[in-house]
Amino acid sequence: LSRETKTYLEADLRLRGARILWGVLSGFARMVGQMLKNMLPERNSPAK
Numbered sequence: 001l002s003r004e005t006k007t008y009l010e011a012d013l014r015l016r017g018a019r020i021l022w023g024v025l026s027g028f029a030r031m032v033g034q035m036l037k038n039m040l041p042e043r044n045s046p047a048k
Helices: 003-047
Strands: none
């Protein structure tokens, strides 16, 4: 493998890994957001 090809492949792998990681993180954040949204009204309604 030439140096250019190796650098390109490493950058491609890093980019793909970052994209996967971002997908996992955003999905997790959305899930936590839904859980909090579901929990908060139940906790606030008895106080009213």
